[in-house]
Amino acid sequence: MKQSQILLVLFAFILLGGNYAKAQICYHNADNFPLLGRGVEATATRYDRLPDSLKSVVRAPLWQLSLNTAGMAIRFSSNSTTIAARWTARFDNVMNHMTPTGIKGLDLYCWENGKWRFVNSGRPSGKVNQFTIVSNMIPHEREYLLYLPLYDGITSLAIGVDSLSQISSPKKELIQREKPVVLYGTSILQGGCASRPGMASANIISRRLNRQTINYGFSGNGLLDLEVAHCMAAIDAGAYVLDFLPNASVDQMNERAVTFYRILRERRPYAPIIFIEDPIFTHTYYDQRIAREVERKNETIRSIFKQLKQEGEKHIYLISSKKMLGDDAEATVDGIHFTDLGFVRYVDLVCPVVKKALK
Amino acid sequence: MKQSQILLVLFAFILLGGNYAKAQICYHNADNFPLLGRGVEATATRYDRLPDSLKSVVRAPLWQLSLNTAGMAIRFSSNSTTIAARWTARFDNVMNHMTPTGIKGLDLYCWENGKWRFVNSGRPSGKVNQFTIVSNMIPHEREYLLYLPLYDGITSLAIGVDSLSQISSPKKELIQREKPVVLYGTSILQGGCASRPGMASANIISRRLNRQTINYGFSGNGLLDLEVAHCMAAIDAGAYVLDFLPNASVDQMNERAVTFYRILRERRPYAPIIFIEDPIFTHTYYDQRIAREVERKNETIRSIFKQLKQEGEKHIYLISSKKMLGDDAEATVDGIHFTDLGFVRYVDLVCPVVKKALK
8 A cells, every 4th residue: 555655656746747848848959940041051061151161261260150150040840739849959058238148149030921930939048058949839730930140059969859759840931032132240230239130130021921031141251252152153143132231341342342232243143143232330429430430331331332233233123221220229239230120120111122132 | 758648658547548528528416307107206215116005005016117118208398419328227127028118218308300210229238327318419409209118117317418518407398297097008009119218109109199198007006906996096197007007907907997997987087098908919810719709808898898888988099909919920939928010010000099089
């Protein structure tokens, strides 16, 4: 009798204990599911942004940033009631004006009524992470999009689902892979400082257009490196977006912007190429030095654009930054880097131009 | 000759070296300037939110959170071309879904054309911090508002200005101190997860109304503690906002919500008291358990509100959460905690009701 009581207690412990829920989740290597947002195939690992051949060619900081997974996402389908993730951050980066979730977290979206809808984020605890993203769902088959870290890389990723559910590659494509929108830029394009990966501008644009975007944003390093132009030109893009002004100096623009453009144009004669003015950073209302710098940069890009037009260049666009950040000065965390509020406003301005250019 | 050359190099080093700029900045103890956002005077330190008398009375986690400076701000006036800050965070807190700038940073606003305008944030590096918030300004006299950390406290704060400039208490009041709006709530009200202190809802409301707000948001602890009600009732409030549903359970509401209300009403017979429904958290679209919980909580508050109305209670309001977060499901970092996008939407809903109630 006593023995059976002990067994009963033991059974109840196993059944109700903390390990019960975990035991129900089965992890599947994300390498087996399709990846979106990688411009070129010939990378050293699946989650690099630049081809391995550029490793000893490009500047070291640029290469280092190319190991961040900004703009990448995993597509899968599942009828699980729970979606969890295990992942290892490549660098375990930390920043003082961005959430760890945006830096090295994950972000899950689901296809609902013809749109991608935010499900929940995967919040990191450090280098090695495990997080239950969503639970208690009705066991319907759903199409998912899982965004990868913006300011870190990953060395492993597994997606957890109920052990009795199914997980597979997507049943429907949904996001057009061909003719992606290829964006080149700075920390802001890379996603600084979105609260979670899905709120980076390139990712919002991808959802709004249902089309793959390639994020070549390199924090502090949108300096018109011509190797990146060649890499971008190798992609059969639907459109190119060039948003390098927050980093490139007037001298660098005068020296290389036209060359950068011609590298793209030579290989892709009909692709729309969209230049974007420097944001009128909110603190330029006070900081006179930065205000003059933004003004000079914008005069420079306008004059470069005018020159290209005069030379008969077609399929080129220039987006003014006048209305980019709204009129309340509230859309940045530090005067420069956009919050989710800033990214939504940016995409409201930029996306219609891209959409029109794609037609 | 050689000696004079050495002296020249030494002089150039001192003049052009990194210490030159710093040497120009003179720091002034912020304790000498007026503080906004503290409900009661009788606190142990200047930057506590609850009176010292409650230290051994309230629950320990509530007391701990009362040492966070959520909703507090320093007012000052200066004609400096640079504003810097030195501050020590009380706990050096870290969170995985909020920026360090929001948790333990500072946030500077300036009075411009009848409105408070974001200047820039003070980004923290850890426990002990020094940051130049803005530089290169025209040396005009300006009125400033410097928000303190949302999820940490401070043990010291000094404001740095050009050594030859002036800094003083404000020349104009600008923000009405009397009849403040006193808000009670949870992690969301405390400011989770604003990118910087100025974007917490209570701080946005204060700027929109030009009126002091008192932030009694306690992360995970908006559990209708009656001691907090007594503390709030002691304040001659213009209005009370009660936004506790994200924490309080149905049982806790049924047990204490009316008592909490009556404590306020007894002492303040004519003050508007505004209840706010539980946000329809974006992940409730998927998580059926949380969806039911939100529904049950909102049914409960509606029934409590109806009961109060039927008993003839006046000056009470209930804000529906139906349109609180917009219709794109994008306004949170984790399904629950608002980003700046969420806070702006929340304030767009709540502020007009508060404004009307204040009339």
